[in-house]
Amino acid sequence: MGHDAPCLPNPLGDIMEDIRRMWSTSEPLFVELVPEQRGCFIVNGVRGFMMKSDMELLDLFTRMLPNGATVVEVGSFEGLSTLVMARSAHINGINVKIHAVDPFLGNIEHQKDDAVIRGELYDNFKANVAASGLASMIIPRRMPSVAAAATFKDASVDMIYVDGDHTLQGCFADLTAWVRVLKPGGVFLGHDFLHRDGVALAVDKFMSETGDRWCVTMLNSHPMGGNMYVIHPKGEFLKKIYGV
Ligand SMILES: C[S@@+](CC[C@H](N)C(=O)[O-])C[C@H]1O[C@@H](n2cnc3c(N)ncnc32)[C@H](O)[C@@H]1O
Numbered sequence: 001m002g003h004d005a006p007c008l009p010n011p012l013g014d015i016m017e018d019i020r021r022m023w024s025t026s027e028p029l030f031v032e033l034v035p036e037q038r039g040c041f042i043v044n045g046v047r048g049f050m051m052k053s054d055m056e057l058l059d060l061f062t063r064m065l066p067n068g069a070t071v072v073e074v075g076s077f078e079g080l081s082t083l084v085m086a087r088s089a090h091i092n093g094i095n096v097k098i099h100a101v102d103p104f105l106g107n108i109e110h111q112k113d114d115a116v117i118r119g120e121l122y123d124n125f126k127a128n129v130a131a132s133g134l135a136s137m138i139i140p141r142r143m144p145s146v147a148a149a150a151t152f153k154d155a156s157v158d159m160i161y162v163d164g165d166h167t168l169q170g171c172f173a174d175l176t177a178w179v180r181v182l183k184p185g186g187v188f189l190g191h192d193f194l195h196r197d198g199v200a201l202a203v204d205k206f207m208s209e210t211g212d213r214w215c216v217t218m219l220n221s222h223p224m225g226g227n228m229y230v231i232h233p234k235g236e237f238l239k240k241i242y243g244v
Pocket of ligand 1: 047048049050074075076077078079080081082101102103104105106107143144145146163164165170
C-alpha cells in the first residue's frame with residue numbers, strides 16, 4: 001500500500017503519539033490510510049476499520065476489565081480491533097480471552113475487496129495474530145455471530161464489541177443475541193452507529209423493543225466512520241465510567 005496522499009482530509013491527526021502506548025510501548029507504529037476504502041486504515045501492517053478515537057475507546061474499556069475477563073468481538077476482519085484489545089490487555093497486565101467471531105467472508109460492502117474475493121481474510125487474521133505474539137489471548141471462532149452466541153451461557157461475558165454485519169437485520173440479530181450473554185456491569189460496545197441504512201436502524205429497533213431496560217449512548221462521532229456506541233442498563237453508564 002503506497003504512502004501517496006489520498007484526496008481526503010487527514011483524519012489521523014496525532015494518532016502516532018496517542019495510540020503508540022496502547023499498540024506497544026516499544027515497536028514503531030506505522031499508520032496508513034487506504035485511499036480506496038472509506039474508513040480503512042493499516043496499523044503496523046494490520047488492516048481494519050478503526051478511527052483513532054475508536055481505538056482509544058476500545059483501549060479505555062479494555063483497561064477497565066478484570067483479570068480473567070471474557071471478551072467477545074463480533075466482526076474481526078483481519079484482526080485490527082482484536083489486536084487493539086489484546087495489546088491493551090497485555091500492556092496493562094490483564095489476562096483476557098478474546099473470542100473473535102467472524103465467518104471471515106466480509107460484509108456486503110467488502111465483496112470487491114481483493115482479500116475477500118480470494119478468500120484470504122481468515123488466513124490474514126491468523127497471520128496477524130501470530131505475528132503479534134498475543135495468540136494465547138485470542139480464540140478465533142469462524143462462524144456467524146448468532147450461532148456463536150448460542151454457545152455462551154447467559155451473563156457470562158465481560159465485554160462485547162459488535163462490528164459485524166451492518167445491515168438492519170444482521171445488526172439487530174447481533175444486538176439481540178449478545179445482550180443476553182453480557183454480565184451485570186459488563187460493557188457492550190458497537191461500531192458504526194452513523195451507518196444510517198443499517199446499524200442506526202438496528203440500534204433504533206433494539207431500543208424501541210428493549211428501551212425499558214437498555215439505553216444507548218453514542219461515544220464519538222466522525223464523518224468518516226469513527227462512531228462507537230455503548231449499550232448499557234438504564235442508569236449504569238456513568239457508574240461504569242466514573243465509578244460513582
Ligand atoms: C467492518 S468489518 C470488522 C472490522 C474490524 N472490527 C476492525 O476494525 O478491524 C466487519 C466484519 O464482520 C464480519 N461479519 C459479517 N457478518 C457476520 C456475522 N453474521 N457474524 C460475525 N461476523 C460477521 C465480516 O466478515 C467482516 O470481517
